[in-house]
Amino acid sequence: MNWGGAKVIAEVVVDIKNKAVNKVFDYTVPEELAHLIQPGVRVLVPFGPRTIMGFVISLKEQTELQNLRPIKELIDVVPVLNDELRELGMSLSEETGSTMIQCFEAMIPNAMRAKYKKKLLCLSDTLSPNLASLFQNSRVIDYEQIPANLLKEVKQAIEHKQVELIYEVKDQLGKKMIKYIALVDRNLDLSSFNRAAKQKQVLEYLIAQPNPVLKSQLMDELQVTHAIMKTLVDKSVIKEIEVEAYRDPYADVVHQQSKALKLNQEQQVAVTTVAHACEENACDIFLLHGITGSGKTEVYLQMIENVLVKGQQAIMLVPEIALTPQIAGRFKSRFQNKVAVLHSALSMGEKYDEWRKILKQEVQIVVGARSAIFAPFKDIGIIIIDEEHEATYKQEEAPRYHAIEVAKQRAITHRCPVVLGSATPSLESFARAQKGVYRLLTLSKRAVSTAKLPTVKLIDMRQHSTVSDQMILSDVLQEAIAKRLERQEQVVLLLNRRGYSNFMQCRECGEVVNCPNCDVSLTYHKPNQKLKCHYCGFESFILRRCPSCQSEELRFFGLGTQKVEEYLQDQFRGARIMRMDVDTTSKKGSHQELIAAFERKEADILIGTQMVGKGLDFPDVTLVGVLAADLMLHLSDFKAAERTFQLLTQVAGRAGRHELEGEVLIQTYSPEHYVMKCVVEQNYHAFYVEEMKMRRRFGYPPYYYLASVMISSEEYNDLIMACDKVNQYLRNQLGHSCIIVGPTMPYVGRINQRFRMYFMIKYKQEPRLRAILSQLLMYFQEGSVSLSLDFFPNQFN
Ligand SMILES: [Zn+2]
Ligand SMILES: [Zn+2]
The missing domain is CATH 3.30.70.600 (Ribosomal protein S10)
Known part of the structure; x- marks a missing residue:
């Protein structure tokens, strides 16, 4: 940037999350940084007595303010926020009532906020002599080692992709380096190695290769030991080159290339209609309403394929990808290394590496959870949001944004369509589709043409005696499970409450043991014999005496997934039971393993919380049982009925997706409730009509x-x-x-x-x-x- 010697002033948003300082501050740019600074980079600036981080929003030559302080240091050389994202951040701040700094930070990976070390990575062998001298001993050097007079040259080299600035993130994986081997001198005289056959073999191999060779590959192919490699290094005939590798969370997974499936007529209409909108650069919003098992994912894949052909990029949001590894796998299979995956189960370093691939436009598709909506793509051709009704698209901490709203804004900038998909759209979205604000696309048939929707029945739990304190399984469900076990088919059971028992109560005085920090009861977790608060994380050992009357008559009440697992184990001796909830899936990769194991039929029954309802596809599941369908229904929340309908429909949709016929049994104390009736009929429209009446009567969205x-x-x-x-x-x-x-x-x-x-x-x-x-x-x-x-x-x- 040439400022003709004029003073450069930077407008900076500083890292203070106080609403009162939510504004832009002016700083002067010292001469030595003037040629390096660009809008979108992060800087260190003085603020009062402190030095803090800030984002440069823009540069200018004049200001009315006096006595400006200078910027201390540049954190980035390449902007981390492009023009579009900076503008988006500013408007997001207004839309959500959050500070600008909160919005900007939400757009970049956590790793960049954490403790890091800046490093410079060499990518080319044809650097200028000045720069080459920096990399004499290693392909990676500390950024601080670069003399100030070389910074300008470094920046140019970054722009020409000869070197790259990276942040070494300290996470449990550490930095991953790959070793290459190269000859020191290609005109080497091999005769002196005649008596060392193995060494000679290595050198001949290297001479035959034009480029440095992967060390592990060379050692494998020639069957040479580390000792031999070391001898050659010590003799200074070969050298080792270390290069940083991306941490690839899917490195161990082989994704067999998949081909486009044949679409049915409704699917084809959906793909073609959206392709037309892409062609016309129309920022239309589509609601793809497809029943469970109707093949929405294949439709998304083909919509994206059409966009890639045009050289454009695609954002694919899924509710919480840790819950849907199957979907990520399908994208990897179809598009291989064109896909970056961003989700919460990745380590900080893995996320940062995936994000860099996007920043450098090395991939064309991002599949990710909510924050992937900020992917720094430059030419987006389509944005797809699967299971658009899910609450996880809304961030529950500042900035409290909704990914669908952000998607609409980015779609306008990029002039591309947005596709919202769901079997059970949110009332707001469906109402918009009815009014023609969104364009409705419908998939009314299951994709496997022989597969039918399962039959759904309610079991009225009021008729069952409650003498034995809690009825876990009705006779009907009990028999249905036994039948599946006999036929070696699989069963999915839903109980949307984790833990063993959800409260501990004194039988003498009625006292319930509550969390000391929150107004909720503590849940008993049997495996580690603890009481836990699901709101603040408080843990304590089990009490022996009532805190109020000192009686020893404390008992556990209520039902959680752990208790049901134990009960099933007892009822169905020999059956293999698997449990899926937050407690069994918190370890990295454990969720994926559970699903894979159930897919391989290593278990007969899968019991879990709402996690079991999410987008899973198991061909041999023929029975879905819901143990306490009313758990969420009577919460005093305007979305309680909608959420219950969505959850029950989703979990019912896990049954009979392929050749085998499916059955769904729902245990409820409110069989007359319209939600239950609509779930039985699997009738979204009937639910929509009933629920809209309630929303209108009580003045809730979409009426307000x-x-x-x-x-x-x-x-x-x-x-x-x-x-x-x-x-x-x-x-x-x-x-x-x-x-x-x-x-x-x-x-x-x-x-x-x-x-x-x-x-x-x-x-x-x-x-x-x-x-x-x-x-x-x-x-x-x-x-x-x-x-x-x-x-x-x-x-x-
Ligand atoms: Zn608590
Ligand atoms: Zn008591």
Whole structure:
């Protein structure tokens, strides 16, 4: 950048997450950095007495401000945020009421926020003499070793892809290096090695190769030992070259190349319609409503194929990829190394490596969870969001963004379509499709043409005696399982509650053992004999006496997956049972192993939480049982019915996806509820119509938009006083068209020692809403009280 000697001023967003400093600060750029700095790089700047990180937003020549302080150091040489993402970050900050710095940080991998060391990696053998001298001894050097007068040359070399700036991330895997072997002098005289046959063989091999050779490969092929290699290195006839390798989470997995499957007519229409939109650069939003097993993934694959042919890129979001390794595998099989995968089960270093492939445009597709929506692609041709109704697309901490909303914004910039797919679309999305805001595509048949939808039956648990404290399996379900075991078919059971028992109660005085930090009961985990809080992570050993009356009559109540596993083991001797919940899948790769083992039929029954409902495809599952279908139904949450319908439909969809016929048995205490009836009929439309009536009656989305203000404090009195002030402010400021509900105590009134209250704001149109709520953060966030805004609230617990 040539500034003709004029002073360069950088506009910087600094790393302070306080709403009051959510603005851009000006800094001067010292002369030695002026030629290196670019918008989108991170810098170190003085702020008060401290030195902090910041993002450079733009450069300019003039400012009205006086006494600017200079930037101290550049962290990046290549921008980590391109023009599009910087603008997106700014508007996301407005949309979500978060600070700009929170938005920018959400767009880059965690590794770049962690402790790291900057290094320079040599990629080419034809560097200028100055640079070549840096890499005399190693292919990687510390960035600090570069003399200041060479920085400009280094930057040019980075641009020409001769060297690369990398961050050495300290995670459990460490940095992964690959060793190559090269000859020191190609005109070597081999005669002196006549009496060392093995050594000579190595040298002849190397002479025959134009390039350095992978050390492990050479040793394998020639069957030589480390000692022989070392002798040659010591004699200075060969040298070892170390190169950093990407940590590839899928390195050990062989993905057999898959070919496009033949589509049925509905699938073909979906692919062609979206291809037309791509052709016309239309940023249309499609809702792909396809029943479970209707072959949505194949449709996504072919939509993406069409985009790749044009040389464009694709973003594919899946709810939580740790839950859907099968999908990631299908993308890898079809597109091989054109795919980067980003998900929470990867180590920090692996994620960083995958992200770099995207930044350098070395891949064309990213498959990932929510944050992959910020993939720094430059020419996006399509954005697909699978299971669009899932709550995981909304981030529940600042910045509280919704990936679908971000997708729509990026689609406008890139002039490309967005495809939202689901068997059970969110009410909001389906209502938009009905109104023609979204374009509806329907898949009404199962992709395996002989496969039928399973039969679904309700089991009324009210008719079963409750004398024996808890009825786990009704006779009907018990017999159905036995039948499958006999026929060597597989069973999936859903109980959406982990642990062994969900509360411990005193039989003398009725006291329930609660978490000391939260207003919820502690759950008993049998394998490690502990009581755990699922909200704050608190753990304690099992109590022997009631904390209130000292009685020893403490008993466990309620049902969790661990207890059901034990019960099944007892009922079906010899059956092989597998459990899938947060506790059995927390280890890296363990979830994938569980699924693979069940696929290989190493177990007969899979019992698990909602995880078992997610996108899994097991050909031999012919029975799905739901143990307590009402668990979520009666929560005081406007989405309770919708979530229950979605979960039950999804899990029912695991049965009979292939040749064998499927059956679904649902145990419930509310068989008359419209959710249960619609699940039995597998009728999304009927559910939609009923649920829309409820939403209209109680004024919920899609009839109103929602925003929430959550207020929390360790001091109950401070919380109440803050609520009063906020209440007054909201009612004074917001127009009459807004409905303000609250202050209300959420389902869990205290989490992690903080008391909580919230306001819900229902609105149809209030252009000043975001500004008014942003002001709240500035005015009422004092002392122990903290406020958070949510413009896409999903839950109020
Ligand atoms: Zn707790
Ligand atoms: Zn007691």
